[in-house]
Amino acid sequence: MKCSKVVLMLVAVACLIPAALLAQTAAVTPNDKEISAYIDLMRKDLRKEKQSTVDDAMGLDASQKAQFWTVYADYQAALDKIWDQRIENMKKYAGAFKNMTNEVADQLAVKMMELEGQRTALRNKYYGIYKQKMGARIAARFLQVEYSLACLIEVQLAAEVPLLQ
Numbered sequence: 001m002k003c004s005k006v007v008l009m010l011v012a013v014a015c016l017i018p019a020a021l022l023a024q025t026a027a028v029t030p031n032d033k034e035i036s037a038y039i040d041l042m043r044k045d046l047r048k049e050k051q052s053t054v055d056d057a058m059g060l061d062a063s064q065k066a067q068f069w070t071v072y073a074d075y076q077a078a079l080d081k082i083w084d085q086r087i088e089n090m091k092k093y094a095g096a097f098k099n100m101t102n103e104v105a106d107q108l109a110v111k112m113m114e115l116e117g118q119r120t121a122l123r124n125k126y127y128g129i130y131k132q133k134m135g136a137r138i139a140a141r142f143l144q145v146e147y148s149l150a151c152l153i154e155v156q157l158a159a160e161v162p163l164l165q
Contacts, residue, residue, distance in 0.1 A: 047076070050149065053145075053149065054072070054145055054146075054149075057141070057145045058138070058141060058142065058145060059141075060138070064134065064138070067133060067134060068130075068134065068138070068142075071126065071129055071130060071133065075122065075126045078122055079119070079122060082115055082118050082119055082122065085111070085115055086112075086115050089108060089111045089112060089115065090161070092104070092107075092108060093108055093161070096108075097162070097164075100164055100165075105164060119150065123143060123146055123147065126142065127139050127140075127142065127143050130142050
């Protein structure tokens with residue numbers, strides 16, 4: 001029950017990211033510094049909630065946790081770099097939304113697919129690392145948890161970002 005509440009919180013925080021980005025198209029346009037500060041704040045909250053959710057879902061004993069979280073820190077740092085690019089892509093989308101050209105739409109779509117490929121490759125890499133260090137069952141559980149959380153966030157983001165006209 002606790003895990004599902006935390007997941008709902010994650011989704012709620014994740015849905016705020018596109019709202020902040022797309023606010024650029026409103027009458028009152030926040031500056032890039034304000035948007036960046038807002039996104040950074042939300043990302044810190046999201047990471048904290050995500051860590052709690054992952055910890056609950058993994059169900060590791062004390063000896064396994066130390067090993068798991070050491071590897072996970074590297075995974076999360078790499079994932080953050082992909083998310084930095086994803087946020088930049090969303091900012092470009094928001095900035096070009098009203099006057100989208102075919103060229104910009106293509107650039108954004110290609111970048112989106114590239115970033116999705118990077119996330120998949122990252123999960124594959126860390127599945128292998130966890131499998132080697134902790135066994136296939138824990139590695140598979142890591143993969144399930146990460147994929148499930150990513151899907152929840154993606155569904156919420158997709159619901160919040162307006163379709164291109």
